[in-house]
Amino acid sequence: MPHLKVKPFDSAAIEEKLPDSSIMTFRAKALKGDDEIIGVEHGGEEFLLQIKPDNKATLVKYDKVTRPLKVNLLKEALDKVSKELGLEILSSNIALSNGKPPLASEYFKKIEDFETIAYPKEKISVEVGFGSGRHLLYQAQKNPDTLFIGLEIHTPSAQQVLRQIELQGLENIWVVNYDARLFLEMLPSNKCEQIFVHFPVPWDKKPHRRVISPSFLAESMRVLRRGGRLELRTDSDKYFWYALETFFAVPKTEVEIRKNEALEVTSKYEARWRKQEKDIYDVYVKCSEDSDERDLRIDFNFTSVKYTPNLEEFLQKKALVFDGYFVHFERSYKVGNNALLVKCAFGSFDRPEHKYILVEENDSRYFASQPVKTTVNYAAHQKIIELLTQKENNV
């Protein structure tokens, strides 16, 4: 990832250059330690650059949390900042490339896109953990009237399937590189035909990481239309029994079970288990009721949060765990005399959100973009407001 190694320099120069800079918007100094952050605005995007001083060389690099998708924007920003500050470069990897960013495709969707997305088809189906994508691609070819949303946390698999979508000229697949357990919440109610969960990782030793859970089942039933199905296919008898127990714990669930049923397409994993003559189980859960629309009144503003000096001490505490979520103010930076930039992790234990919060005297906001609109993030956001305002008021 883009970075520069430069000769150690006096960072007071950043403050001096700020008023005339074409790119730098603020300087933030760590409350503890000697690292700093530069706020930049470039190519229509706001993001941060980090400065890590050392005796021999100072590292100027991108910031993971605010990194824009286009790597070239980062490289240009590093180049401009180094020129404006007159930095002496010792080594660099910011030569501009012409290549496409790895996930750039009209069929790649970010989770936040789903806050306002328009669905191009009436029918939608979802596949969780598509892996090599054989089943997803097959289904999309066979059902051109249905939009298939493929969820996969493994980025190389997502990239590989995006390439296949283009090679095969398919127009009815969206790929989302995100945890399925949190993603379903972004979908409207009563919309999906099928949710495929084929050969999920069994996580025998860490069952809390399994895709199937009571909350996943509840969300699946909300997003499925009446008559739609959640379809689990697994080679693990432990997972099969665990899933059955989860499904039967809910009254009125309609469950159908099959053993060693041949599907029209065999995935890479399935082929391996078949060779080993393992049993393969299908469990279908049918949605038999309409669900209410989800509540979209999620607002991530910070109107009551304002900078006060006693916040500085409070923010250096450890992670705080609450019922179903956590809040951790990881690192804080002073911006001028009366503002703070706070790096914060919060939300779900499985897929935490990482954001900066810019706390100013008259205004506070997430920098540079808001969290994803999930209920767990919203619960954590409300707790963050409570914590920050308590400290302002010196409670």
Ligand SMILES: C[S@@+](CC[C@H](N)C(=O)[O-])C[C@H]1O[C@@H](n2cnc3c(N)ncnc32)[C@H](O)[C@@H]1O
């Ligand atoms: C055992 S592989 C099965 C792949 C494919 N379904 C098949 O049958 O060949 C499980 C896949 O699920 C993905 N995965 C695991 N947990 C996930 C989650 N919470 N959300 C989305 N994908 C997940 C993994 O990255 C992996 O590619």
